[in-house]
Amino acid sequence: MTTAIGIDLGGTNIKGVLLNATTGEILHRAVQATESEPMGSNGQGSHWKQAVFQMVQDLKFKSAYAIEAIGVAAPGLPNNSNSAIRNMPGRLDGLENLVWSEFLGEKEVRVLNDAHAALMAEAKFGVGQGIKNIVMLTLGTGVGGGILINGELYQGNYQMAGHLGHMTLDVDKEDPGITGMPGTLENAIGDATVSIRSFGKFTSTKALVQAYLQGDAFATYVWLNSVRKLALGLCSLGNLLSPDLIILGGGITKAGEALYKPLASFIEVYEWKNSGKKTPIQQAYYSDIAGAVGAAGFAMNRVLQGQLL
Structure with a gap:
């Protein structure tokens, strides 16, 4: 089974899925409130960062197979390599320029805009298939x-x-x-x-x-x-x-x-x-979990593209 993890980091909730990246079946899901410090505080998002880190670890633990891709959906504009959100003023202090692969200790983590992630979920597994x-x-x-x-x-x-x-x-x-x-x-x-x-x-x-x-x-x-x-x-x-x-x-x-x-x-x-x-x-077929599903699918696509090069 090809297995991927997707995280949707929102201003209200953090949502995660362990996904069969071939069929789109959600094997496990997780949701918790986003706890963020006020903008300009010294916290730099320590609460929600730790929550995302722990959610990824929990989903990895629940998988019977090796995780082949991890994706993160978040508000804002990603950088050209899709490794971080480069611009998101006014919300989620500490998000801008956070390189997720370094933070999570993973070889590669793909990052994209949350609405783009929702589209990827529909295109790969939802009403937009084919x-x-x-x-x-x-x-x-x-x-x-x-x-x-x-x-x-x-x-x-x-x-x-x-x-x-x-x-x-x-x-x-x-x-x-x-x-x-x-x-x-x-x-x-x-x-x-x-x-x-x-x-x-x-x-x-x-x-x-x-x-x-x-x-x-x-x-x-x-x-x-x-x-x-x-x-x-x-x-x-x-x-x-x-x-x-x-x-x-x-x-x-x-x-x-x-x-x-x-x-x-x-x-x-x-x-x-x-x-x-x-x-x-x-x-849309997916509702509140679309961002997480799309992030996982997007990351898996990038892995497959790399294998074909």
């Missing part, structure tokens, strides 16, 4: 994303590709996102801006959608306006990249039909249907 060109968006606190071209993750110059939530939908909107771009897709539908979009009436997407389903007129306006902007973003991505499949994941997709039904109606209006062909949109 599909070469995929766009994925993760709809949660913010909006992340990833791009698969000819079966390979496209990370781009400085590993910045796929940050689809930072596309501008409204150039006149005075709400710059974290990159400084105005009127972004992330601000249009991300959970972090619900209070702003609803003038303080709602503080979460869950509460907003519940009110929408109960027929609240104001909630209906706010929610459908956000879904319309998501549709415009997806159709724009279709025009730019012409993917074989678009995958949606993340906590906001738990809205189910409250999201997908109006989204389909808006896409019917805006999508450029060349010869009547539509770009399929599917719900």
